[in-house]
Amino acid sequence: MLLKSDLKKHSKLNCHDSMIQTIADYFALDVRLYFLDAFGFEYRRRNDNQALESAYIWHKSGEKGHSLLRDYCGLNIDIFKRSLLNSLIMQQIKDSIYNGNPVGVEMDLQYIPWNNLSLHEYRTHYFSIFGYTENNAVCVDNYLTGQMHYYNIDSIVKHANSLYFFKNENQNVHKASDAPFSLILNQLYSDPKYHQMMQLFINDISQTTLHTYDKDSLVELANDEIIYGITNIVWGRIHFQQSLDMLFEFGYRVPISEGSVIDISETWDKIKGLYIKLAYVKDKTSILNRVLALLHIIHEQESHIRNILTNNSMNLKIDTILND
């Protein structure tokens, strides 16, 4: 049973990971292994001609990590995409919840009644269902509100992009501390193009921001992919630090000074603040120069940590954990 006291706003997670963490908390599962890949960095232009307007940054945690969640954290997820949502799905949601297994919902923000963001459409959001009445689902959204909300089940089925059926399979899986070393390394080093992407990102910020970034609408800002992306990077770094702490607990030696990744997340947060400030101030050049200076510092600091992890990768495994 989910108690009201269990609800909490996961303000340091994106909505997808907030849903995962909510379910993990409910089943009392440790999912920190899932966030070992959160030191990633991706930057893509969807269209070269549009440059920053369509830039995209993301940390690596997402659906790719679901097999890891199943095999080493005990959280099994069966995803039903839109095309599979038929008339039987409503009963399936109720059956799942009746059996103590919450259901996750992927849905566009525009259909979410408790959406308190200035952004009201065209962004995927996630929340979970923990119960139901005759016509309504009892939904928990620890990303937006940290509260329960009632939402008509028919409407959920109508508007959902996909449904996540969760199961606690903690009894059938390996412990996270038994995760093979190769799996941990694979999670840690999943973005070999980091330098290339970071340089491209810094270059694009310096070349195009002054020309394209002239927004004064909150909705436009909330839609800004760069701000959204940097927010994800901040979350990712915080959770990567927690995952590093987990490696320490497992007996790995990670030669990274305590809190250094948190410092990096704060610098990313500062960059985000300055970047938003660009939209509101007249003297954009001064702010932009500070953004660029911080980006160069971040690039250096993150490269340093990546080098440590790479150079020490063969020495990380120690003591009680055997080679896989």
Place this chain on the structure above:
Amino acid sequence: MGIEQYLISSPQKYSEIQQKAFEVIIANLSEKVSDNVSLDMDFNSIGLNSITFIKTIVALECEFDFEFDDEMLLITKFPTVKSMVEYVESKTTTNFENA
């Protein structure tokens, strides 16, 4: 509860700068919450997100003619409305002394 009502329940006096800073912050909140804000509330609970937080900062900078240190552009640096009001006053006083 606005600053006037807050004053009733608090023996502490608030300076003109603090009151003005409070007004600027309130003016940048949504109408839904602006009538129910007190100095000891945190910014998340009064609906300030990262964008409206920075917008509020820029409004305070324009009103008081100083610039927030870059280190203070993090919402976590201001646990309560009061802490931001006090920061504005400290910066404004510093500016005045340096003038």
